[in-house]
Amino acid sequence: MKIAIVSGSDEGPTKLNAFDNALSDAGIGDVNLIKVSSMLAGNVEINELPKLKAGAMVNCVLSEITSDVSGDEITAVIAVAIGEELGCVVETTGKNKDADDLIEEAKMMVEYMMEKRGVEIKELIVEYSTATVSKIASVVASVVYLNDDIIEG
Amino acid sequence: MKIAIVSGSDEGPTKLNAFDNALSDAGIGDVNLIKVSSMLAGNVEINELPKLKAGAMVNCVLSEITSDVSGDEITAVIAVAIGEELGCVVETTGKNKDADDLIEEAKMMVEYMMEKRGVEIKELIVEYSTATVSKIASVVASVVYLNDDIIEG
Amino acid sequence: MKIAIVSGSDEGPTKLNAFDNALSDAGIGDVNLIKVSSMLAGNVEINELPKLKAGAMVNCVLSEITSDVSGDEITAVIAVAIGEELGCVVETTGKNKDADDLIEEAKMMVEYMMEKRGVEIKELIVEYSTATVSKIASVVASVVYLNDDIIEG
Numbered sequence: 001m002k003i004a005i006v007s008g009s010d011e012g013p014t015k016l017n018a019f020d021n022a023l024s025d026a027g028i029g030d031v032n033l034i035k036v037s038s039m040l041a042g043n044v045e046i047n048e049l050p051k052l053k054a055g056a057m058v059n060c061v062l063s064e065i066t067s068d069v070s071g072d073e074i075t076a077v078i079a080v081a082i083g084e085e086l087g088c089v090v091e092t093t094g095k096n097k098d099a100d101d102l103i104e105e106a107k108m109m110v111e112y113m114m115e116k117r118g119v120e121i122k123e124l125i126v127e128y129s130t131a132t133v134s135k136i137a138s139v140v141a142s143v144v145y146l147n148d149d150i151i152e153g
Numbered sequence: 154m155k156i157a158i159v160s161g162s163d164e165g166p167t168k169l170n171a172f173d174n175a176l177s178d179a180g181i182g183d184v185n186l187i188k189v190s191s192m193l194a195g196n197v198e199i200n201e202l203p204k205l206k207a208g209a210m211v212n213c214v215l216s217e218i219t220s221d222v223s224g225d226e227i228t229a230v231i232a233v234a235i236g237e238e239l240g241c242v243v244e245t246t247g248k249n250k251d252a253d254d255l256i257e258e259a260k261m262m263v264e265y266m267m268e269k270r271g272v273e274i275k276e277l278i279v280e281y282s283t284a285t286v287s288k289i290a291s292v293v294a295s296v297v298y299l300n301d302d303i304i305e306g
Numbered sequence: 307m308k309i310a311i312v313s314g315s316d317e318g319p320t321k322l323n324a325f326d327n328a329l330s331d332a333g334i335g336d337v338n339l340i341k342v343s344s345m346l347a348g349n350v351e352i353n354e355l356p357k358l359k360a361g362a363m364v365n366c367v368l369s370e371i372t373s374d375v376s377g378d379e380i381t382a383v384i385a386v387a388i389g390e391e392l393g394c395v396v397e398t399t400g401k402n403k404d405a406d407d408l409i410e411e412a413k414m415m416v417e418y419m420m421e422k423r424g425v426e427i428k429e430l431i432v433e434y435s436t437a438t439v440s441k442i443a444s445v446v447a448s449v450v451y452l453n454d455d456i457i458e459g
Contacts, residue, residue: 001361013265014262014265016243016245016262017262017266017269020266020269023190024269029192030192030239030270031192032190032191032192032212032298033190034187034188034189034212034340035340036338036339036340036363037329037337037338037339039335039336039337039338039360039361040361041359041360041361042361044361053194054192054193054194054238055154055193055194055195055197055239056194057189057212057298059338059340086336086360086361087361090322092322105320109320109323112318112320112323113323113326116323116326116327116330117330117335117336145338145363165418166418167411167415167418169396169398169415170415170418170419174422176343177422182345182423183392183423184343184345185342185343185344185345185365185451186342186343187340187365206347207345207346207347207348207391207392208307208345208346208347208348208350209347210342210365
């Protein structure tokens, strides 16, 4: 199993468009995202996000928050724990919450998931995006599951 | 990539059943719908909805709204922009909002998405369903992604 | 088409972890769940849940409810109607509602769906999970769609 871990943020004229722009900023704006819950195979390999085919069906774990309240601080966090037998992903978001606190929470939740399964964490990666809303903004962080069908070329 | 664009509406004895009846009215009541976000490959081909296999796993963009308030006007809209390199879909819904306004909003959002990607719109299609609730009603509009696995016969 | 019908419940230190623990209790904690709407092929075969591959992409109908209010009674119900030509699944949940009432509602909704389609019910199965919340608890009931790709070994 191969994954890429990405994040992005942007403003837009509507909530939908801000969200779409944030996805494009993360490099996953031109595909169909299918949200899955949050488990990884063992020894998952982390790659740079390749160029994806337009309209491809792409499985992902998606953390996203959008706000149209000027001044709001919005944060989307993904925590990824990798183990020999399996891995776990946690996504969390916050509005006007300290990004460091959200990251800490996400780490604790994913550590608990791995401990509960008796799997040692070989690597713990956190990806996040945070922004202060000007007019309408969106932030996203995502684990993208890669396979040959969805990669361009 | 081939798609079908459908819509439907119906009443039912519960919200769940009204929604299910509206899906059946749209011709997609007997399959498993997997909601995806809203991108199309380039030069997508629009087909009539074929007969789908019962229980097939069908990717779709789904716009739906259900209400149990007698007299509510409910509307579900899908706007589909087709381009050479890729296409975009927007879904929006409204309760007691003018259907024409909702359609206009959906068109503006999808036009913005295409412009942002620098892709010229070759065709822009709007599909919508609107109803005044008698007891419990649901309206749906959907872009259904077609492939040979899900088509009967 | 082969399915398994499972349920589970557990407490946890956060809502996310309680939900994850309930999924593990149901035997589907180590896979990626993709939620689908609720149709079955004809003459679906019901199996025991096999050992699933860690991180596999698993289609399912999922009924789940999580609460952090001590004393809350939470219930997740799945009703599965099997027929010759197709089958239907209904999921419903309740907080501080009588489990028997919820089961009755789910049965009525799935019976209506089958009747509306003119398909005779050969078998009607209900699976549910109910719990009284101590600190933070989650209950789940699920129809899991099985295929060789997701089964271990």
